[in-house]
Amino acid sequence: xxxxxxxxxxxxxxxxxxxxxxxxxxxxxxxxxxxxxxxxxxxxxxxxxxxxxxxxxxxxxxxxxxxxxxxxxxxxxxxxxxxxxxxxxxxxxxxxxxxxxxxxxxxxxxxxxxxxxxxxxxxxxxxxxxxxxxxxxxxxxxxxxxxxxxxxxxxxxxxxxxxxxxxxxxxxxxxxxxxxxxxxxxxxxxxxxxxxxxxxxxxxxxxxxxxxxxxxxxxxxxxxxxxxxxxxxxxxxxxxxxxxxxxxxxxxxxxxxxxxxxxxxxxxxxxxxxxxxxxxxxxxxxxxxxxxxxxxxxxxxxxxxxxxxxxxxxxxxxxxxxxxxxxxxxxxxxxxxxxxxxxxxxxxxxxxxxxxxxxxxxxxxxxxxxxxxxxxxxxxxxxxxxxxxxxxxxxxxxxxxxxxxxxxxxxxxxxxxxxxxxx
Amino acid sequence: xxxxxxxxxxxxxxxxxxxxxxxxxxxxxxxxxxxxxxxxxxxxxxxxxxxxxxxxxxxxxxxxxxxxxxxxxxxxxxxxxxxxxxxxxxxxxxxxxxxxxxxxxxxxxxxxxxxxxxxxxxxxxxxxxxxxxxxxxxxxxxxxxxxxxxxxxxxxxxxxxxxxxxxxxxxxxxxxxxxxxxxxxxxxxxxxxxxxxxxxxxxxxxxxxxxxxxxxxxxxxxxxxxxxxxxxxxxxxxxxxxxxxxxxxxxxxxxxxxxxxxxxxxxxxxxxxxxxxxxxxxxxxxxxxxxxxxxxxxxxxxxxxxxxxxxxxxxxxxxxxxxxxxxxxxxxxxxxxxxxxxxxxxxxxxxxxxxxxxxxxxxxxx
Numbered sequence: 001x002x003x004x005x006x007x008x009x010x011x012x013x014x015x016x017x018x019x020x021x022x023x024x025x026x027x028x029x030x031x032x033x034x035x036x037x038x039x040x041x042x043x044x045x046x047x048x049x050x051x052x053x054x055x056x057x058x059x060x061x062x063x064x065x066x067x068x069x070x071x072x073x074x075x076x077x078x079x080x081x082x083x084x085x086x087x088x089x090x091x092x093x094x095x096x097x098x099x100x101x102x103x104x105x106x107x108x109x110x111x112x113x114x115x116x117x118x119x120x121x122x123x124x125x126x127x128x129x130x131x132x133x134x135x136x137x138x139x140x141x142x143x144x145x146x147x148x149x150x151x152x153x154x155x156x157x158x159x160x161x162x163x164x165x166x167x168x169x170x171x172x173x174x175x176x177x178x179x180x181x182x183x184x185x186x187x188x189x190x191x192x193x194x195x196x197x198x199x200x201x202x203x204x205x206x207x208x209x210x211x212x213x214x215x216x217x218x219x220x221x222x223x224x225x226x227x228x229x230x231x232x233x234x235x236x237x238x239x240x241x242x243x244x245x246x247x248x249x250x251x252x253x254x255x256x257x258x259x260x261x262x263x264x265x266x267x268x269x270x271x272x273x274x275x276x277x278x279x280x281x282x283x284x285x286x287x288x289x290x291x292x293x294x295x296x297x298x299x300x301x302x303x304x305x306x307x308x309x310x311x312x313x314x315x316x317x318x319x320x321x322x323x324x325x326x327x328x329x330x331x332x333x334x335x336x337x338x339x340x341x342x343x344x345x346x347x348x349x350x351x352x353x354x355x356x357x358x359x360x361x362x363x364x365x366x367x368x369x370x371x372x373x374x375x376x377x378x379x380x381x382x383x384x385x386x387x388x389x390x391x392x393x394x395x396x397x398x399x400x401x402x403x404x405x406x407x408x409x410x411x412x413x414x415x416x417x418x419x420x421x422x423x
Numbered sequence: 424x425x426x427x428x429x430x431x432x433x434x435x436x437x438x439x440x441x442x443x444x445x446x447x448x449x450x451x452x453x454x455x456x457x458x459x460x461x462x463x464x465x466x467x468x469x470x471x472x473x474x475x476x477x478x479x480x481x482x483x484x485x486x487x488x489x490x491x492x493x494x495x496x497x498x499x500x501x502x503x504x505x506x507x508x509x510x511x512x513x514x515x516x517x518x519x520x521x522x523x524x525x526x527x528x529x530x531x532x533x534x535x536x537x538x539x540x541x542x543x544x545x546x547x548x549x550x551x552x553x554x555x556x557x558x559x560x561x562x563x564x565x566x567x568x569x570x571x572x573x574x575x576x577x578x579x580x581x582x583x584x585x586x587x588x589x590x591x592x593x594x595x596x597x598x599x600x601x602x603x604x605x606x607x608x609x610x611x612x613x614x615x616x617x618x619x620x621x622x623x624x625x626x627x628x629x630x631x632x633x634x635x636x637x638x639x640x641x642x643x644x645x646x647x648x649x650x651x652x653x654x655x656x657x658x659x660x661x662x663x664x665x666x667x668x669x670x671x672x673x674x675x676x677x678x679x680x681x682x683x684x685x686x687x688x689x690x691x692x693x694x695x696x697x698x699x700x701x702x703x704x705x706x707x708x709x710x711x712x713x714x715x716x717x718x719x720x721x722x723x724x725x726x727x728x729x730x731x732x733x734x735x736x737x738x739x740x741x742x743x744x745x746x747x748x749x750x751x752x753x754x755x756x757x758x759x760x761x762x763x764x765x766x767x768x769x770x771x772x773x774x775x776x777x778x779x780x781x782x783x784x785x786x787x788x789x
Contacts, residue, residue, distance in 0.1 A: 128702075135696070147447055387566045387570035394563045
C-alpha cells in the first residue's frame with residue numbers, strides 16, 4: 001500500500017507534490033500537537049515568523065547558489081551580509097526603505113566583486129579569498145559606523161538609528177486583506193477559529209503565510225521562482241551553469257567564462273546583501289546592530305547544501321532552519337521546541353524504514369538509532385535547552401552530508417581554479 | 424622573489440589604507456608615525472608578543488591542515504571548545520603546580536583534537552568536505568559554548584565572583600616570563616609577558632621537526648602535494664587526513680591558553696576570531712614556522728597600533744581591521760602572481776633547453 005501511495009505522489013507535477021508534502025508535514029505536526037500540550041507548532045504567528053526568519057538564510061543560500069553554479073565557492077557570504085546590512089541601514093536612514101534595500105544589495109555586491117576579482121581574475125583559492133572577506137567585512141562595517149552612524153541621532157559605533165518599514169500586505173479573501181477601502185472576508189481565520197482537528201491547524205499555518213507580510217518578504221519569496229527560471233530556463237542560466245560544470249567545454253562554445261563567473265559571484269554578493277539588509281529592517285531587527293548577522297551566512301550555506309544547489313531546495317532548507325527559531329521566539333517554557341524532538345524522532349524512524357526496505361542497511365540503522373535517541377530524549381526531558389535550536393541547522397547538515405551525500409550533487413567543477421586555455 | 428610578495432602587500436596595504444584615511448579626513452603619515460613610535464616602546468613589544476602568541480599557535484594549527492591540502496576552517500570552534508573545557512576542569516580540581524598546569528593543557532589539547540577529529544572522521548569515513556564540516560562544527564561549538572558558559576558560571580554572587588567559570592587556582596597558571604624584558608629595564612605597565620610564549624615556541628619547533636625530519640611529515644607533505652602519487656607510493660592519504668585533522672585540532676586547543684592563563688577563567692568576552700586570523704597568519708607565512716611567526720607579529724603590531732590610534736586620535740582605530748583585510752588579499756594575490764610568473768619562466772627555460780637539445784641532436788648525424 002505504501003508503495004502505491006508513493007508512486008501516485010511521484011506521478012504528480014512538482015508543485016502538487018510539494019503541496020502534498022506540506023500537508024503531510026502539517027499533519028505530522030498536528031498529530032504531535034494533540035499528543036503534547038502545545039498549540040504553537042502550527043499557529044499563525046509561528047508560520048508568519050518562520051517566513052520572516054527564513055528570508056536572510058534563504059537569500060544567503062540563493063546567493064551561494066549563483067556563485068557555486070558558476071563554480072566559485074563562496075564562504076564569504078556572512079561578510080557580504082554584514083556589508084549589505086550596513087549599506088541597507090545607511091540607505092534606509094537617508095533615502096527611505098526601498099532605496100535602502102537597493103543600496104544594501106549594492107553593498108553586498110561590492111563584497112562579491114572583491115571575491116570575484118581575487119578568485120576569477122587572480123586565481124586565488126576560493127576558501128582563502130572567502131576568509132579574507134570574512135575578516136575584512138566586519139572591520140569595514142565598523143569603520144563606516146564610526147565615521148557615519150556615530151554622528152547620527154540614536155546611532156553609535158555599533159548601531160544605526162531605528163529604521164522605517166516599507167509597508168505590509170495582507171492577501172485579500174485568504175487572510176482578510178483590503179481591496180481599496182473594502183475589507184475582504186478572512187476565510188482562513190474563519191476555519192482556524194472553528195478549532196477542527198487538522199483542518200484548523202492547516203488553515204492557521206496557511207494564514208501565517210498570507211497575513212500581514214512585509215513587501216520585502218514577498219519580494220524575497222518571489223525571487224525563488226525567478227532564480228529557478230533564470231538558472232534553468234534561460235540562455236544566461238545555461239552559460240552560468242556550464243562555468244560550474246565544465247568551463248573548458250563552455251570555452252569551446254565561445255562563452256566568456258570569466259565574465260559569467262564575475263556575474264555569478266557579484267549576484268551572489270547582491271543576494272547576500274539583500275539578506276543582510278533584511279536583517280536590519282523592522283521585520284527582524286529594526287536597526288543595524290553589529291554582530292546581528294549571527295552566523296546566518298553560514299546557515300545559508302547549509303541551506304544551499306541540503307537544498308542540493310537548487311532554488312526551491314534552498315527555500316525549503318531556509319524554512320526548515322527558520323522554523324525552530326520562529327517557534328523558539330514565543331516558546332518561553334520550551335514545551336513547543338521540546339515536541340520538535342518527537343517530530344524529528346518520528347521522521348527519522350520513517351526515513352529508517354524507507355532505507356531498510358530499500359536495502360540501504362547502514363543508513364537505515366543509523367537513522368533508526370538517531371531517531372530512537374531523539375525520542376528517548378523527548379521522553380526523558382520536559383524542555384529542551386535553547387541552544388538546541390541554534391545548533392540544529394548545523395547538525396542537520398552534517399547528518400545529511402554523512403548519510404545522504406550520494407543524493408546531493410554539487411556543480412562538478414565547483415571550487416576548482418580555472419584559467420583560460422589551461423585544462 | 425619569495426619575500427617580494429608579502430613585503431609588497433604590506434606596502435600596498437599601507438598605501439591603500441592611507442587613501443582611506445585621507446578620505447576619512449585623517450593624516451595617514453601622522454597615524455603611521457604614531458603606530459611606529461608606539462611599537463618601539465618595550466611595554467608595547469611585550470603586549471605585541473602576548474597578542475602574537477595565540478595567533479602563532481592558531482597559524483600553526485591551520486598550517487598543519489594546509490600542508491595536506493586540508494582547510495581547517497574550524498580552529499575557531501576548536502580553540503573555544505578547548506578553552507572552556509580546560510578552564511572548567513582547571514577550576515574544579517586542586518593539584519600541585521606542574522600536574523595542574525599539565526592537566527589544563529592536556530584537556531585543551533584533547534578537546535581541541537576531538538572536536539577537529541569529528542570533521543576528520545566525517546572526511547575520512549563518509550567523504551564529507553572538510554570546509555563544510557568544520558564550518559558547521561563552528562556553529563555547533565558556538566551554540567554549545569553559549570549554553571556551557573551559563574551552566575558553568577562560578578557559584579555565588581555575580582557581583583563578587585564575576586561572570587565566568589570557577590577561577591583556576593594559582594597552581595594551575597603558567598608562570599609569566601616578565602623577568603625577560605625586565606632584564607633590559609623595569610616595565611612601566613601592569614601587563615605581564617605570557618608564559619604560553621614558551622609553548623608557542625615548542626609548538627613551532629615540533630611542527631618544523633615533524634614535518635621535515637620524520638616519515639610521517641614526509642607522508643603528510645606528499646599527500647598534500649600530489650594525493651594520487653602519494654597513494655600509489657603506499658601512503659593511505661585518506662587516513663592521513665584524519666591524523667592531520669587530529670593534530671591540527673590538538674594544536675588549536677592551545678590557542679586559548681594565553682587568555683586562560685591570564686584571566687584564570689573562561690568568560691563570555693573570551694577573545695574571538697583567532698581562528699580566522701590564524702588562517703590569515705598561516706597564509707602570510709606560507710605555512711613556514713618562521714614565516715608564521717612574522718605574520719603573527721605583523722598582526723599583533725596592527726592590533727597594538729589600534730590602541731594608540733584610539734589614544735592619539737590621529738585616525739580611527741578600525742582602520743587596522745581594513746588594513747588586515749587588504750594585506751591578506753594582496754598577499755595571496757601576490758603569491759599567486761609570483762607562482763604564475765615562476766611557472767611561466769620555468770616553462771620558458773625548459774622549452775629553451777629542449778630546443779637547444781634538439782638543435783644538437785640535429786647536428787650530431789650531420
